[in-house]
Amino acid sequence: MTGANHLLFGGDYNPEQWPASVWREDIDLMREAGVNTVTLGVFSWAFVETDDDQWDWAWFDEIIGLLSDAGIGIDLATPTAAPPLWLQRAHPEIIPVNRQGLRFHPGGRLGWCASQPVWHRYSARIAQQFGARYGQHPAVRMWHVGNELGGGNRLCYCEASSQAFREWAHERYGTIDAVNRAWGTAVWGLRYRSFDDVTAPLASESGQSPSLLLAFDRFSSDALLGQYRRERDALRAEGVTTPITTNLMLTVGGSVADYADWVDDVDFVAIDHYTAAADPHRERELAFVASRARGLARTRPWLLMEHSTSAVNWQPRNAPKAPGEMTRHSLQHIAHGSDGTLFFQWRASASGVEQYHSGMVPHAGSDTRQWREVVALGAKVRHLAEVAGSLVEASRVAIIADIPAKWAWEEGQKPLHDYPIERSGRRWHEALSARGHGPDVVAPHADLTGYDLLIVPGLYAVDDATVDVLTAAVHRGATVVIGHLSGIADEENRIRIGGYPGAFRDLLGVFGEEFTPLLEGERTALSSGAIAEDWTERLRVEGAEVVDAYAEGALAGLPAVTRRHVGTGQAWYVSADLLSGFDDLVDAVVAASGVVARYPVIPGVEAVRRVSDEQSWLFVINHGHTPATVPASGVELLTGDRVGGELALDAGAVAVIRETDAGSISAARR
Known part of the structure; x- marks a missing residue:
């Protein structure tokens, strides 16, 4: 560095x-x-x-x-x-x-x-x-x-910002007609005549185009x-x-x-x-x-x-x-x-x-x-x-996180206001880490070829190139899990017409007719016994198999979680925000992908490995309140002690082991 x-x-x-x-x-x-x-x-x-x-x-x-x-x-x-x-x-x-x-x-x-x-x-x-x-x-x-x-x-909404925004829009879209299409100005008759009409979106008496707000x-x-x-x-x-x-x-x-x-x-x-x-x-x-x-x-x-x-x-x-x-x-x-x-x-x-x-x-x-x-x-x-x-050891598991997709969800009026769309990403990261997988978190345009399991939670706005890359990943053998509220809008925050989940409908083999967000405090059960809160959808399969279904209410009997085999891989869709039953879903997805845990699985203990071309170091952190025993061999750097197969780790303690068996360290680097 x-x-x-x-x-x-x-x-x-x-x-x-x-x-x-x-x-x-x-x-x-x-x-x-x-x-x-x-x-x-x-x-x-x-x-x-x-x-x-x-x-x-x-x-x-x-x-x-x-x-x-x-x-x-x-x-x-x-x-x-x-x-x-x-x-x-x-x-x-x-x-x-x-x-x-x-x-x-x-x-x-x-x-x-x-x-x-x-x-x-x-x-x-x-x-x-x-x-x-x-x-x-x-x-x-x-x-x-x-x-x-x-x-x-x-x-900033000053006149200098408006002028710069006009220049930015001209460079991005080329013509004012392209701006009108991208921002949907036909709604409420807000059509621009020329770039002179483009200004920073100062507060108005009503809501404003979510496409305009995302552009800003x-x-x-x-x-x-x-x-x-x-x-x-x-x-x-x-x-x-x-x-x-x-x-x-x-x-x-x-x-x-x-x-x-x-x-x-x-x-x-x-x-x-x-x-x-x-x-x-x-x-x-x-x-x-x-x-x-x-x-x-x-x-x-x-x-x-x-x-x-x-x-x-x-x-x-x-x-x-x-x-x-x-x-x-x-x-x-x-x-x-x-x-x-x-x-x-x-x-x-x-x-x-x-x-x-x-x-x-x-x-x-x-x-x-x-x-x-x-x-x-x-x-x-x-x-x-x-x-x-040194670098963190390469993972075969990744979660897609995108800042503009989050902005797109937050701009404009939505079916469920103040819903933290990013919450699912953290839940998947916690669950996969607890199972010893240590997932990467990457942007949609990152190189995804090294991953066997890809989680796509809340990727609300997405471009066609990202859809193509994820589709190719499934064809080559990866397991891709698309979460609710993914693929709904394009990169300009326009709804993808033709059924939810929009960009991913063909890959997943599902057709979403209607969002059915739940009222505050409302819950609904699935056939597996899982419980959903906040978000559900009226869905039907078109080539996918049903893994779990809604068990009550207006959606009873309709798909909630689906899976479709594509090429040598699998594409899963999770239409519900699971309050309980999420751990069972994670286990099923991990088993389907075939990925193997990289780290010891010990309740309350986090493990991460850093590697160089010649050496590897295992970090173990006990976030729990009780001592733990961790399998490890090498030299503990913080004390200088030799570790011969097992390490006793006190509650709240951290250890860093220079590992004896370097193994295929080069393969663990990117």
Whole structure:
């Protein structure tokens, strides 16, 4: 990733928040904790450029010198996450406009519009200045463009955004007639006469076309990518040769951009990830998100750029992490392919919006349980240095996840409002992981040829190319499972006419007549004894066999789960959202596919393997409350102990075994 032969450990460092007398204390504490990397400069713009083209580099030079002398590497950020107040006052046109047409005021972060030409000029200039001054500095190991691009300013409805949206639509569709067809403007007589009529979709008195809204989502993602490229190119123009990336925001609930389109522009994938304190199984959500991160670029390690040592400040109830939880989360990310574990932030802030966000150094200082755990984690990360650069073992199982498909479901009026379409993906990931399969999570346009079992949950909007690839996978022998609400719309968010599930109807051999969402609290039984909630469908088979049927109500006797043999493979359709009976379905699908578990199946224990050309490492994490015994042989890196067939793993513990039998390691790499 960065050419380092170690895993990265550290976090965001904001020395401008503290007097210079604290800086040397920080350096000493970083040495104590084993910090080898800090992200610097994220919010520093107003302190470096104190007024328009007025520069004060002395303090920044000093802190870079202190870090360099201490041997601490720097991930240097362009400080565009925090445009200075002098810039916003001089050019208020850079500040985003909300959907009601009201411009926000200065005082927050990310106060810029990605389509604003004045912003383009100033943001490129600050990036150029940083690149010119520090681009060749030996302590600067990598570059970090902005921070959480779109995390609060994803959508802007100003006139500059409208103009950019018009240009984007012209490039995508070519003619205004093509725009009218794609966005369905014949409905309600909203036909465009020319591209001059195309504007950002400001709030109206009624709903708006879901195709228009999806197009604006895509445009906004592209605008943010354009901002990343603008700053990256300014750095490269100053001779920066070290890796450049930005921190993506992947969550189960959604993302601000279509990151599958970003991976060719970042030198490595980096993400921020914060778990929800109210989620009793947040380690499962973490595993799903980490699988998505590695699925973006499966031939490269990725990096956890931010997570928290303990509580955050923005959830309804910000409970701290339990003792040991920070360590488990950090090592779990590394197990799933991250080449380090970095935090926001180094020292918990005394003031400002994020004053109650935890830091590596808490408000209470170093005589605390939290600090001692940070120091112990630093030692563990050092013990795992040899894992750097390796990849997670190749899986034969994948789940398809697509950000634009989620946007398409959320835009416009739907049969079941506020239904979390992404929930099925996490359920499948949890179930397959619990059975030892360790599934990948990939975008629809990823190379799917290596997978024998493909799960397609909630792929609401899909293009014909993806349908063709999945159909070919079935013909070659794969088992493909299509979940409810998949294939309903095309890539422009237009309903595919001719029966549900639209794009996949021919592959599956089924014909859906009508969606029958259930009312809140309503349940319906299937013949197998399974219980469905939220979603069911009126379905008939046209060449498929019925695996399970609805057993009561208006759908009694009609298919609920079907299977069709195609070529040497199978195509399954699951029309119901199963409240119970889901585990039986997963077992049946796995058995049909013939895939074999890669990891030991022990309740509460997660296992992941990283591999290089010469070596493999088995990570085992006990998320449960009781000790477990894990089959393993080799050397446990965190203790140095030899493991001769079985490993005793305490509740809450993590072990990393350099495996004795490398086996066919090369075959396990992509």
